[in-house]
Structures are given as C-alpha cells and as structure tokens.
Amino acid sequence: MHRFFLAVLLALAAGPLAAVDVTILTAHRIHTMDTNQPQAQAMAYDASGKILALGDAASLLQRYPAARRLDVGAATVVPGLIDAHGHLPSLGMSFLQVDLNGTRSKAEILARLKTFAATLPKGAWLTGRGWDQNDWPEQAFPTAADLDAAFPDRPIWLRRVDGHAGWANSAALRAVKRDLSGSWQPDGGVIRRDAQGRPDGVFIDNAMDLMDATVPAPDAATLEHALELAMHAAVADGLTGVHDAGITLEELRAYQHLADQGKLPLRVYAMAFGDGPALDWLCANGLYRHPSGRLQMRTVKLFADGALGSRGAALLQDYSDDHGNRGLYVTSPEAMAAATVKARRCGVQVATHAIGDRGIRMTLDAYAHALGTDSGSDHRWRIEHVQVLAPEDLPRLVQLHLVASMQPTHATSDMPWAQARLGPQRVVWAYAWRKVRDAGVPLALGSDFPVESPDPRLGLYAAVTREDAQGNPPGGWYPDEKLTAFEALRGFTLGAAYAGFAEIEIGSLAIGKRADFVVLAQDPLAVPEAQLRTLAVKATYVDGKPVFEAP
Missing domain, CATH: 2.30.40 (Urease, subunit C; domain 1)
Incomplete structure (x- = not known):
C-alpha cells in the first residue's frame, strides 16, 4: 500500500x-x-x-x-520547406571561391577574378563558378585565351552555372597530366578544341573529370566548413531540409562528423554519387540514418545526360540552334541498366538526372528493366529535372510509379534561350510541371542550387507566375504550366517529404510529426503572386528549436 x-x-x-x-x-x-x-x-x-x-x-x-x-x-506559419534537389557541398564551396553568378560579360568576369586573386597566395589555383555564356552579348563559349592575358601563370578553373561545363586557362591546361590534343574524346564528355586539335579551354560534362582530378581537393576541415556555411544559408531562407543530390563517401563522412557534434541545423537526405564507392558502401552496410534523424542516405544519384544550357542534354532530335548535335549520354545505356539493377538488388532508391527527352527515355527504359514486375511497389524512384519530355513518355512516368523532381526557377532562368534550343514544338513540353502533375505523377520541387539560388521563395514565385523578377513576360512564359500557390507550397513540403520517404515525420504539421516549421511575415497562400519572392522569413524551426531567427 x-x-x-x-x-x-x-x-x-x-x-x-x-x-x-x-x-x-x-x-x-x-x-x-x-x-x-x-x-x-x-x-x-x-x-x-x-x-x-x-x-x-x-x-x-x-x-x-x-x-x-x-x-x-x-505572422503565418507553414511546414518546414524542403528543397528536393540541391547541392550543399557545392553551395558551401561557392562561398570560398569567386562568385561569377550574374556576370554579363567576360570583362566583368575578369574584374571579379582579379579582385579575388588578390586574396590568394602565390601559385594557388583560382577557382569559381557561375558563368553563363547565354548571358553575354556574343552568346558563345569562351576560350583559355580569354583568361591568359590577365593570368598567364596562375591556374584557373571556372565551372559553368549549371555545373555541366568548365573553363580553364592555359596554365591549368598545362597542369593536366594527360595530352589533351588530338581528336579523342572521353566517354560522356567533350573537350572543345580549335582547328589544330588543341584544347580551347572548355570541357563539357565528363570531360571535366580531367580538370577536377588536377585541381587540389579541399581538406576535411575545409569541406566541413563549407557544409556549415551552406546549411546556415539554407535555414536563413526557410529551408528545414535538403535532398543533397549526389555526394561522395568523403562528403558523407563530413556530414556524419558534423551530425555527431550536433551541427546539422536542418535535415539532409543525401544521395550517393553515381555507381561508385558511396553506393557500394550502402550496398554493404544497408540504408543509413543517423541517430539524430538529421542525416540519412538511402538513394543513389545517377546521371543520364548533360544540361540544356551547354547543349549536353540528350535530345531525340537535333538542337534547333545547333544542327547535327543531339547532346550526349553522360552514362551509357548499358552502364545505366547495370547501375539500376544493382541499386534495386541493394534496396536503394534511384534518382537520375535526366534533362533531355532522349535522356529521360533512356532512364525510363533502365527503370522498367530494373523494376520489372515490381514497378507498382513503393519504390519511389525519381527522375531529376524532367526538363524536356516527349509527350508519349508521360504515361510511362505514371505506369512506373515514379516521382518527378523538378525545379521551377530553371524555367524562368532558361526561358530567354530555351525556345531557340528546342524550337516551338518541343518547348511546349519543357518545364511542364502542370502536365506532369495533372497526369498523376507525384511532384517534388527544389532549386538545384547553386545552379539557382537556394531561396525557396523564388521557386514558389516561379512556379506560380512563370515570370522573371521584373514580371516578364506578363502573364507568364507558357502560362498553361503554372501551379497554384497551394500546389507549389505542397511541392516544397509534402511533395519533397514523400520523395524522401519522410511524409510520416515531416512535410505537414500534424499530431505525431516533427515540429519543423517556418514563420513568415506574410501568408504565402493569400498574398498577390508577385509578393511570393519577397516573403519575409522571420524564423526557421527544426524539431521545435530555432535554427534561424531574423534580426
């Protein structure tokens, strides 16, 4: 008693x-x-x-x-925003390199390079990212000679805004251990050359591996610092989660070390980079989840083709502005088939970068082969970008029960030149979020940062208006593809959570779920569309704790 x-x-x-x-x-x-x-x-x-x-x-x-x-x-509170396709290591490194985003000419690029080079020790590589020849008056690829006069001795390596092409000067070309002259090309890539067969300084897709292997890699401490910079930038924009679309085993180790110290302010859904060591580790050790719940890896990121901006996206017909060119496969159909079968055997989700209609079709063929009679299972395999879709392939996305991971700001960034690349018929099926969603394909939205800004408010605005920051074109570019504000918000919350097998825990605010939420000064479902890009983030909370608070 x-x-x-x-x-x-x-x-x-x-x-x-x-x-x-x-x-x-x-x-x-x-x-x-x-x-x-x-x-x-x-x-x-x-x-x-x-x-x-x-x-x-x-x-x-x-x-x-x-x-x-x-x-x-x-204020208005919404569930934590999740970017279904970003690159935190690249975003973090961009803070430690010269930023070329928004440059409008080679002269402007050279000015930024000179300013940044003054901060570097003698002989150090000058690296950066963000150039886009489509924004220059001549709209033509640059050459090493454009850099050599200002930098005859310091090696330079500059990645294009989409990460699918790079620009080197002659000092960097001399550092490559392999003879780059001749007519040979690496599988899945292009070394641009002059009439004499000498490299002109631009490397596309897999050809960039030659330069990436030459540039000194960041050490572990630098990598962790870059990740912290990127994550803190993300939460300041209202992101409580990011699907990191393709990381190496070394980058996973950096994430794990930060997670062990309680230094992940948001949830990272990491994808193993290609059919390599990270996927092998998953196959050997099983799907990974850190005890904190802030880090997991259960997905492999594969690559079908290149990017539209550098004309590397694989198309079924010639580029309208480059006859004879249909882009390229970054991964061969045979290697793609083998990788998807391997992932299926290991119980690993597959997410494949596929931009052109030929790249998408090759991905669909590989998925159908690997999934076989299990295509109706809860596998949630994904196609990343789905930018140029052949009309006859849309039903296959539904039949294979795939997730479309799409990035609204790609449309508003690419619209000045996309029709020239594709022509008036194909462009109708480009960036076709509405067609994809209305067909019944689950839609997960993201940004593909640092190709675009990590700010999800810009994604909401682009999805709803299909206009640029100045409101052009009035009424939107191919406005039939617009989403409603609710649909766009869902794509950045429940849609992204579903794509990461996490809708039971996050993506909405309900009993039993995690208290991941964003405090906004305005209501995104009530403000005029033009104000979506300027919503004020007052605070970001993960697990009920503030990870960002506005001053």
Whole structure:
C-alpha cells in the first residue's frame, strides 16, 4: 500500500513538471498542409520536437496551462520547406571561391577574378563558378585565351552555372597530366578544341573529370566548413531540409562528423554519387540514418545526360540552334541498366538526372528493366529535372510509379534561350510541371542550387507566375504550366517529404510529426503572386528549436 501511494505522489509531482516541457506556438494562421486539419491558430509540441496537438489557442492553453508560450503574432506559419534537389557541398564551396553568378560579360568576369586573386597566395589555383555564356552579348563559349592575358601563370578553373561545363586557362591546361590534343574524346564528355586539335579551354560534362582530378581537393576541415556555411544559408531562407543530390563517401563522412557534434541545423537526405564507392558502401552496410534523424542516405544519384544550357542534354532530335548535335549520354545505356539493377538488388532508391527527352527515355527504359514486375511497389524512384519530355513518355512516368523532381526557377532562368534550343514544338513540353502533375505523377520541387539560388521563395514565385523578377513576360512564359500557390507550397513540403520517404515525420504539421516549421511575415497562400519572392522569413524551426531567427 505504501508503494502505491508513493507512486501516486510521484505521478502528481511529475504532471506539472511535464507540462513545462510543452511549447505552445500561436500565430495568426498556421497552414498545416494536412487535409484533416488544413488550418490552425495554435500548435503544441514537446521538448523532443514532437507535435502533440493543433487547434485554437484557447483550448490548447487550457489543455497545457504550464506550457511555454511562443507567440508569433500576426505572422503565418507553414511546414518546414524542403528543397528536393540541391547541392550543399557545392553551395558551401561557392562561398570560398569567386562568385561569377550574374556576370554579363567576360570583362566583368575578369574584374571579379582579379579582385579575388588578390586574396590568394602565390601559385594557388583560382577557382569559381557561375558563368553563363547565354548571358553575354556574343552568346558563345569562351576560350583559355580569354583568361591568359590577365593570368598567364596562375591556374584557373571556372565551372559553368549549371555545373555541366568548365573553363580553364592555359596554365591549368598545362597542369593536366594527360595530352589533351588530338581528336579523342572521353566517354560522356567533350573537350572543345580549335582547328589544330588543341584544347580551347572548355570541357563539357565528363570531360571535366580531367580538370577536377588536377585541381587540389579541399581538406576535411575545409569541406566541413563549407557544409556549415551552406546549411546556415539554407535555414536563413526557410529551408528545414535538403535532398543533397549526389555526394561522395568523403562528403558523407563530413556530414556524419558534423551530425555527431550536433551541427546539422536542418535535415539532409543525401544521395550517393553515381555507381561508385558511396553506393557500394550502402550496398554493404544497408540504408543509413543517423541517430539524430538529421542525416540519412538511402538513394543513389545517377546521371543520364548533360544540361540544356551547354547543349549536353540528350535530345531525340537535333538542337534547333545547333544542327547535327543531339547532346550526349553522360552514362551509357548499358552502364545505366547495370547501375539500376544493382541499386534495386541493394534496396536503394534511384534518382537520375535526366534533362533531355532522349535522356529521360533512356532512364525510363533502365527503370522498367530494373523494376520489372515490381514497378507498382513503393519504390519511389525519381527522375531529376524532367526538363524536356516527349509527350508519349508521360504515361510511362505514371505506369512506373515514379516521382518527378523538378525545379521551377530553371524555367524562368532558361526561358530567354530555351525556345531557340528546342524550337516551338518541343518547348511546349519543357518545364511542364502542370502536365506532369495533372497526369498523376507525384511532384517534388527544389532549386538545384547553386545552379539557382537556394531561396525557396523564388521557386514558389516561379512556379506560380512563370515570370522573371521584373514580371516578364506578363502573364507568364507558357502560362498553361503554372501551379497554384497551394500546389507549389505542397511541392516544397509534402511533395519533397514523400520523395524522401519522410511524409510520416515531416512535410505537414500534424499530431505525431516533427515540429519543423517556418514563420513568415506574410501568408504565402493569400498574398498577390508577385509578393511570393519577397516573403519575409522571420524564423526557421527544426524539431521545435530555432535554427534561424531574423534580426
């Protein structure tokens, strides 16, 4: 009897203390993205970040009278935004290199290079990213000679904005151990050469491996620093999760080390880079999830073709502005088939970069072969980008139960030149989010940063308006492909969560899920479309804890 009363006393004593471990968030409006309860004014969650209840403020405060209060006033709360396709290591390294994004001429690029070079020790490589010849007056690929006069001795390696081409000067070319002259080409890549067969400084797709193997790799400490810079930039934009589309085993180790120290402010859904050591590690050790829940890897990222901007995307017919060129396969159909079969055998999700209609078709063929009679299972294999789709292949995405991982800002960045590349008929089936979604294909949205900005607000705006920052073209570029604000928000929340097998935990705000949310000064489902790109992020929360708060 004594033990019974002691237990009762302990339980009574524990009650009020336990309530203190509850936080009640109150806001003007909470968009839950949960169909059972689309809106609320209050949300309760425990110290671990698990959601306990949603509803009106009065009832939750009565239910948890000793709870902590988090009142965000007139702000709107939405589930944490998830970028379904980004590159955190590349974003982080871009902060440590010269930034060429937005440059409009070679002269502007040279000016930035000279400024950055002044900060480097003698003999150090000058690296950077972000150039786009489509934005220059001549709209032609550059050459090593464009860099040599200003930098005759310091080696330079500059990746194009899409990461599918690189530009080197002569000092960098001399550092490559292999003779680059002649007519030979690497598999899945192009070394651009002059009339005498000498490399002119531009390397496309797999040809970049020759330069990447020459440039000194960052050490472990630099890599971790780059990841931290990238993740802190991401949470400041309202991202609570990123699908890191293709990392090496070394990059996974860096993530693991940061996760062990509690230094991941957001959730990273990592994909092994290609059919290589990272996939082999997954096959040997099984699908990976860090105890913190902030890091996992259960996916392999494969590559079918190149990019449209550098004319490396594999097309079924010639480029409209480059007759005789149909792009290239980065991975051969045979190697793609072998990699997908291997991933299926290991229980690993497959996500394949496929931009051109020929690249997409090759991917569909490989998936159909690897999945066989199991195409209807809950495999959630993905096609990344799906930029130029042949009309007859859309039903195959549905039949194979695939996820379309698409990036709205690619359309608004590419629209000045995309029709010239594709012609008036093919362009109607380019960046076709509405056609894909209405066919019943699950849609996960992202940015492909640092090709584009990691800011998801720009993605919401592009998806809803199909206009650039100045509102052009009025009414939107091929406006039939627009999404509604709700559909776009869903693509960056539940859609991305589903693509990462995480919709049970995140993607919406519901009882039992994680308290990952963003506090916005404006309501993204109520403001005029033009204001979506300027929504103010007041705070970003992961597991109920602030990982970013605006000054």
